[in-house]
Amino acid sequence: GESVGLHLPTLSVQEGDNSIINCAYSNSASDYFIWYKQESGKGPQFIIDIRSNMDKRQGQRVTVLLNKTVKHLSLQIAATQPGDSAVYFCAEITSGANNLFFGTGTRLTVIP
Amino acid sequence: GAVVSQHPSWVICKSGTSVKIECRSLDFQATTMFWYRQFPKQSLMLMATSNEGSKATYEQGVEKDKFLINHASLTLSTLTVTSAHPEDSSFYICSAPTTGTNEKLFFGSGTQLSVL
Numbered sequence: 001g002e003s004v005g006l007h008l009p010t011l012s013v014q015e016g017d018n019s020i021i022n023c024a025y026s027n028s029a030s031d032y033f034i035w036y037k038q039e040s041g042k043g044p045q046f047i048i049d050i051r052s053n054m055d056k057r058q059g060q061r062v063t064v065l066l067n068k069t070v071k072h073l074s075l076q077i078a079a080t081q082p083g084d085s086a087v088y089f090c091a092e093i094t095s096g097a098n099n100l101f102f103g104t105g106t107r108l109t110v111i112p
Numbered sequence: 113g114a115v116v117s118q119h120p121s122w123v124i125c126k127s128g129t130s131v132k133i134e135c136r137s138l139d140f141q142a143t144t145m146f147w148y149r150q151f152p153k154q155s156l157m158l159m160a161t162s163n164e165g166s167k168a169t170y171e172q173g174v175e176k177d178k179f180l181i182n183h184a185s186l187t188l189s190t191l192t193v194t195s196a197h198p199e200d201s202s203f204y205i206c207s208a209p210t211t212g213t214n215e216k217l218f219f220g221s222g223t224q225l226s227v228l
Contacts, residue, residue, distance in 0.1 A: 008153050034217070043118070043205050043219035044156070089155060100146065100207075100217060102156045 008087060010107045019077040019110075023090035023103045028071060030092035034100075035064060035075045038087045047075070047088075077108075085110045115139055116208050118220025125196055126228055133191045133223045135162075135206030141186035142208035146217070147179075150203040162189040196227045 013019045025033070031052040036044035050057045050064045050073075057064050063076040073090050090103040115138040123131050135145055143164045148156040160181055161169040168181035178200075180192040189208075193200055205222040 008155075036219075041203075041222065041224065043116075043207075043222045046218070101158065102148075105155045107153075 008105050008107045010109065012109045012111060013080050015082060015110050015112050016079055019075075019080045019084070019108060021075045021077075021088050021106045021108065023073040023075075023106075025071050025073060025090065025092045025103065027092060027094060027101075028068075029094045031095050032093040033064070033066060033073050034091045034093075035062075035073075036089045036091060036102075037084075038089060038105075040086075044089060073103075080108075080110050082110045082112055084108060116206065116218045116220045118206050118223055120223060121221060122224045122226075124226045124228065127197050128195055131193045131196055131225060133193075133204055133206070133225075135189045135191070135208070135220050137187045137208045137218075140208075140210050142189075142210075143186060145183060145189040145206055145208045147181065147189075147191050148205045148207065150205060150222075152203075156205060159191075162191075164189075193225065196225070198227045201225055201227045 034049040035047040037047050038044045048059045048062050048064050050066050055066050061078045065074045077084055087105050087107050089105045091100050093100050117136045117138050119134045125131055145162040147159045149159050150156045158171050159174045162181045162183040164183045164186055170176045178194055183189040203222050203224050205219055207217045207219045209217050
């Protein structure tokens with residue numbers, strides 16, 4: 001596969017602060033990207049997605065930014081809450097391909 | 113949203129036994145389902161793509177005789193880990209797209225396999 005994670009980087013933030021989680025993807029042909037949240041012992045949960053013809057998309061408390069020039073994706077979480085503590089993965093898909101490839105993932109810890 | 117049910121959630125078995133994991137789409141039909149494997153503190157790695165009515169497509173390095181996949185209906189895919197060994201211990205997760213593409217992918221809750 002393209003992006004394969006090895007070890008999870010970590011990010012710790014104070015409750016109420018904003019969080020920024022970054023992801024670098026490797027396949028320039030990828031045209032659809034998704035952020036997932038995974039809590040311990042559970043499957044990934046869809047957060048937000050973005051297509052390659054956009055550079056920003058907003059959801060409830062979350063914003064995804066896409067920079068295709070440097071193949072970089074970020075997830076911004078506003079007013080981070082303890083319930084946001086989890087591992088966050090970005091995933092990429094190429095149109096016409098059948099596979100979803102996950103990035104390394106980042107463990108977010110929210111400090112009360 | 114759509115629901116993907118995965119069963120069992122936890123399996124402990126002796127080395128040499130076979131373990132079957134089920135993945136069901138509860139309120140939609142899925143001609144394709146995906147099976148992932150996740151080691152602790154690592155990302156999800158795609159193992160294979162399950163296709164209803166035809167053979168599964170395996171990723172490079174995944175033994176098809178070791179990880180048997182059967183997609184017998186539009187709502188059920190099974191992964192059987194044959195002759196499990198301790199190195200097969202991992203978190204296995206299935207997913208299914210609700211559309212014809214693999215966008216809007218919904219994941220099962222995962223199965224933690226521990227082989228003694």
